[in-house]
Amino acid sequence: MTQLPAATDKKLGLVIDLDTCVGCHACVTACKGWNTENYGAPLSDTDAYGGDPVGTFLNRIHSYEVEPKGGGCSQTVHFPKSCLHCEDAPCVTVCPTGASYKRTEDGIVLVNEDACIGCGLCAWACPYGAREMDAVAGVMKKCTLCVDRIYNENLPEEDRVPACVRTCPAGARHFGDFADPDSNVSKLVAERGGMDLMPEQGTKPVNKYLPPRPKDQLPDMDVLTPLLEPVAEEPKGFLAWLDKRLEAL
Amino acid sequence: MHPAPSVIVFTVLSGLGFGFLTFLGLGLPDVHGVEAFFYFAVAFALAVGGLVASTFHLGNPQRALKAFTQWRSSWLSREAWLSTAALIILAIYAAAAVFIGISVFPLGLLGAILSVATVVATSMIYAQLKTVPRWNHWLTPAHMLTVSLAGGAILAQQTAAALVLLLLAGGFQILHWVLGDRRFAERGHTIETATGLGDRGSARLFEPPHTGSNYLLKEMVHVVGRKHVQKLRIIAFAGMIVVPLAIVALLPVNPFTAILATLIYLVGAFASRWLFFAEAEHVVSLYYGATGSKPPYQPSFSG
């Protein structure tokens, strides 16, 4: 199983819109809530109320500041990150037990926890920090793309999306099939220039990120701006203008 | 990378053990009877002891046998096969040498090849990782193999081989350090490529995802001070290369000097291996704010 499938039928994954994410962490805890209760071992929290709390999370939001190239004020970017379900997933091929695998039918990268010895090598092989070893269960945890939601017949059809997508208040997360050029995610990527993270690693991530739109583009204006042309020079003139305008109403 | 004691102990001891076994398999020295028993006991203790130590870092060691299944793709699985094969072949070889007093050379040769292959497989676990540019280079197997064989040669009291291998190991060690220090930058991984924000400008971590720590920070984002590194490099090089070289070259060849040289070698090798991990920068540290001049986020504010 540690060999990657030559191709997958579908390429399910996420589009994350960095222009819309406000960094609220909703996806972080919605993910934790669903996944601790469902697929595999619970996502533990050690020293949960103590000095060094360390929990297993499958999705985390970093925040960056970007100093624009041409000067101007700093921009803040909230940056959610979870497994990118890479086409060429290095975490899969390093696995000695076959616990890590990429599904042929939809491309989801999963860990079969019954076969995981907890060696941690897959986490080392992942450039994105997408895998976290659970300190209590001793098995590797990662985003399952909510494989137990997206096909779940016990859920209403509209809820068959990953927990992070369902909960995202700003609608900054989109789920779909990248193998289908007409899917919502493929269209978003085409329209907004969806990008890969660390492409030089050659992992071919399925998940794409929509870059933040350019910010602070409004040029400064002086008094001569046509839109702001004064209606009168004197206060008295303002009243005259007012009267004229009211007449025209 | 976090310098986990279990992995340091494993790679150093089993490396030394397989290095020693390589020489024993080649009949260098060609020992028999009680003498062979002691030689092989030491070699097996080192190799097996190291392998046992390696299981300490597993989350679920009871499933370790499953690690034999993925030899087609996984270096760790190959290491499992090769080490087991080497140990079994050489166990037969050793039994023949100890109890029957004969050296079955083809078996020994096969065992030696498997031992070398084991060390190479171990090193490839690290060398294959594109995520750790310092390791992701042919120098990593060259370094680990020469260190392993040099140690083996010392224990095997093969003066000429030991001198050559120590010189080679020293050379590869220095190359590994010097070139390794540049590798991350050479690969072009930056916080901008990691985040894809390079088109917008230069990026800097503002807030970590959690103020609390996590597995990734503990396992892969290790920060080690530059001064500390320099000190340890000197200890490592002196202990692993210079002093054993001097002992082998200057003192008479006998088991006692071999053991003395080996003990000093081990001090150096542990320091070297600690650095091998502690200095290795994982690309995930970029997401936690590491830049050329700035260390990544550390969850503690106080020094």
Added chain:
Amino acid sequence: MTAPIVDTSPKVSDEVRKTTCYMCACRCGINVHLKDGKVAYIEGNRDHPVNKGVLCAKGSSGIMQVNAPSRLRAPLKRTGPRGSGEFQEISWDEALELAKSWLEPVRKSAPEKLAFFTGRDQSQSFTSFWAQNFGTPNYAAHGGFCSVNMATAGIYTMGGAFWEFGQPDWDHTKLFMIFGVAEDHDSNPIKMGLGKLKARGGKVIGVNPIRSGYNAIADEWVGITPGTDGLFISSLIHVLLKAGKVDLSYLAQFTNAPCLVNATPGSSEEGLLIRNDDGKPLVIDRTSGTLQPFDKQGVKPDLAAQVDMDGVMHKTVFQHLADRFLSDDHSPEAVSEQCGVRPGRIRAIAAELARVAFEEAFELDQPWTDFRGTRHEKMLGRPVSFHAMRGISAHSNGFQTCRALHVLQILLGTVEVPGGFRFKPPYPKPVEAHPTPHCHSKPDCPLDGPHLGFVRSPADLALKEDGTPARIDKAFTWENPLSAHGLMHMVISNAHAGDPYKIDTLFLYMANMAWNSSMNTRGVMDMLTDKDENGDYVIPRIIYSDAYSSEMVAYADLILPDTTYLERHDCISLLDRPICEADAAADAIRWPVIEPDRDVRGFQSVLVDLGARLKLPGFVDENGTALYKDYADYMVNHQRRPGIGPLAGFRGNGTQTGRGDVNPDQLQRYIDNGSFFVEHVPDEATYYKPWNAAYQDWAVGLGFYDAPQPYLFQLYAEPLRRFQLAAEGHGERQPPDHLRQQIKDYLDPLPVWYPPIEDGSVDTEAYPVHALTQRPMAMYHSWGSQNAWLRQIHGRNPLYVPTKIWQENGFKDGDWARLTSVHGEITVPVAHMAGLNENTVWTWNAIGKRKGAWALDDDAPEATSGFLLNHLIHELLPPKGDGLRWSNSDPVTGQAAWFDLRVKIEKASAPAESQPAFGPLKSPVGKGPATVQQKVTS
């Protein structure tokens, strides 16, 4: 090897119970999934009007709140000294009898000696009803230290403000401008709205010293200097007026811009609107040129009118407004330096507002009829909308700043129009539709009316006959006449000082006054534990109700442990702070989806019980028999007015809405409906609500008011002018002399900007830096610290320092700084932030914790490197030498001026812990478990 078999259709839960979230004040609908009777998973309710299925980080972590080790377990009676945390558990009967034995004599002798203040209470119509029947004038919730400026300025200007009052028209707006810290209130709806806007390619302008959260995705960011928003807005108004980019038609029809202002010098009417005998403001009808009441059928009010009456020339409000804002001291060049915004940038933003409002105007094909009987075939839309919250509110100039913002929206004609800002029922509601404050207490008697309200003139102030404050917090006094939410931040300070009088019992609910909810935290702890010469506590008795082991618990004598939000009944009522949408009236309930596993009771049910034990009117019948079994019983059976109860839905036989008889099945109907009720606004009534006849009729039908009451937006706020007249010497009720100038300066009927008052009493050269707090989106006040998931996200808080100050001080990562205000100093860790006003530092609010609280270990990062800015902020301004106590509040409303804070910063050597450090409290609930592995079934 074949792929492992994955169960892709596991059973999600045994049962889904739908209730309302309480992880913050947003009140989203949630689906609580139960397995084996335990909470297994919480998600947003897709049908719910507030969140439509989404849920924030807090809501999604509710399971950790419900299982928190910090939950109180049983009533507690203090055994050690106050502040020690030493308690014994007692029975409910003992606790309630003890409370009765304290409260009964108070009620019978001097009910004002009970001060009952509720914090983040979502049942204020009920708690105030209890306090009113007890008879104490001393009741309020936490609005006074939160956002009363925003709410009050909104009500006085246009009949509502943001959040619960209204929202942008997310489906049509194209430009959204957001001011101040706003990530904590109305959070999911705003995030959803921003998402909608972004998906359409709409633009966001963020005005905030700090570029985080919503400001991070703002297309244009204005990193303004704190406290200068009013000046910035005034300049926008200046530029827009000067360019004639205001909606004259809208102003003439729907605002008091055409109303005539009495200009008779020295008259007691000077500055008031000229009215007819019916009290209706008069305008000049442009068609006839005659004086007419503003609401006369068919009248066309004239903004440019000037009327000569008895030799005095009276001008319209609009001309007064133009005179003020056209003056050069509002020009971009004049305000630029103070605001920290380039003149060209101010013009650019004004131009963008004008461009979108006027050049992207559009029409909806929806006819409607206004209150003058004029039929409009279309609804004209102006797709510019605004939102603001604490950032501009929590300054001592916040009221007038909020007024300025509302006036800006109105000048652009974007309020209650498509694409603009829309009210949520039961708003809009002008001042006239609200009660006035009531404060007359008598022994053994209910109060004479509701405590809180909106004053119209000095006659409505809460003053005793001798002119001294009737309320312990001095709300509705000359110091802060429009304090519509009370001044919770002054209660402990005033009670301790015996100013205006001493009290007997302080009764608090959900308010962490011994920690993050107080200014001057250490001082408050001292006041709570201070003893008089007899060795008795200066504040003799303190009763506190909370669900959790907060810092405040240690400072109370009697603890009434509340339930968690999934174990209780609650009522999010139209009588209170409802959850309506612009298109619908809505209310909601909570119900116990799980039963408590501890000896705790919902606080409101406890008040019902206590009310019956004290035989309060409203809680017992004429025979003294309890009227309500518990809060659930009250929610169904209480009627405020005949046919109008706490819940508007499923009344009578279950089909009546708003008005109707009690329906015994009402709660079950709510539960079956997902714990909420929605009644949609008719299509013709969806916009132009204050003036829309169809809306007015619909609102009367639902019982929001008893007769249609269309009104004009108040660009000119006449009630403020009445206070100025008093300060000028008119009228019987006169302010004390030391407050006359303040009232003249600050209670201006037109928006006015003045520097934050702390700037006037602090050497701004010595304290050159502004210091702010924000609440993170993943935390609500202090509650996150006990949440095993959320506390990993925000377990400690650095002080964020802008690049300029970072470099000046040579800071590096890991450094610490000493931050000093006139009041105190703290030593805290620093971190660099580039997207920050260059003279401002800030931190996340309420992350720092006291050791021993919240069932955390003593070495929890919250208690070692986390910190509060509160230590630097005093509830009083520095003494002026006049012997008077001047509160650090807005002089109009009494809003706590949290964000006026000025500090200096210097590098400090790293202490072992953030300073000041406090000793550990003894935890009444022990410590939390080492490891959490949340899973109900595998």
